[in-house]
Amino acid sequence: MGKDIISLILLKEGEEGIIHSVSGGLGLIGRLASMGITSGMRVKVLRNIGGPLIVTTNGTRIAIGRGQANKIVIRRLTAGRGKAEPV
Numbered sequence: 001m002g003k004d005i006i007s008l009i010l011l012k013e014g015e016e017g018i019i020h021s022v023s024g025g026l027g028l029i030g031r032l033a034s035m036g037i038t039s040g041m042r043v044k045v046l047r048n049i050g051g052p053l054i055v056t057t058n059g060t061r062i063a064i065g066r067g068q069a070n071k072i073v074i075r076r077l078t079a080g081r082g083k084a085e086p087v
Contacts, residue, residue: 004075004076005020005074005075005076006073006074006076007069007070007071007072007073007074008043008045008053008055008064008069008073008074009048009053009066009069009072011048011074011076012045012048013045013046013047013048013049014044014045015045015076015077016042016043016044016045016076016077017042017043017074017075017076017077018040018042018043018074018075018077019038019039019040019072019073019074020039020074020075021039021072021073022037022038022039022071022072022073023071024068024071028068028071032068035060035062036057036058036060036062037057037062037064037072041057041058042057042077043055043056043057043074044056046061051066052064052066052069053066053069
């Protein structure tokens with residue numbers, strides 16, 4: 001994997017990515033698809049500090065277990081933007 005193709009679990013809060021693929025069985029792929037987690041979808045991590053990841057896609061917040069998030073491969077969009085913008 002390139003440095004911008006990583007597991008969803010590695011994104012920090014506020015970072016975004018495009019889902020590249022899901023490595024799992026048909027049950028996992030179907031469950032994630034029913035929540036809008038499919039290849040080509042843009043996701044943003046809202047929380048990644050232990051416990052499930054909270055992401056948003058298409059305006060919907062979704063909690064994804066860490067094991068499942070580890071199987072979602074994304075292309076990072078926010079890499080290299082430097083420091084966070086001031087609030």
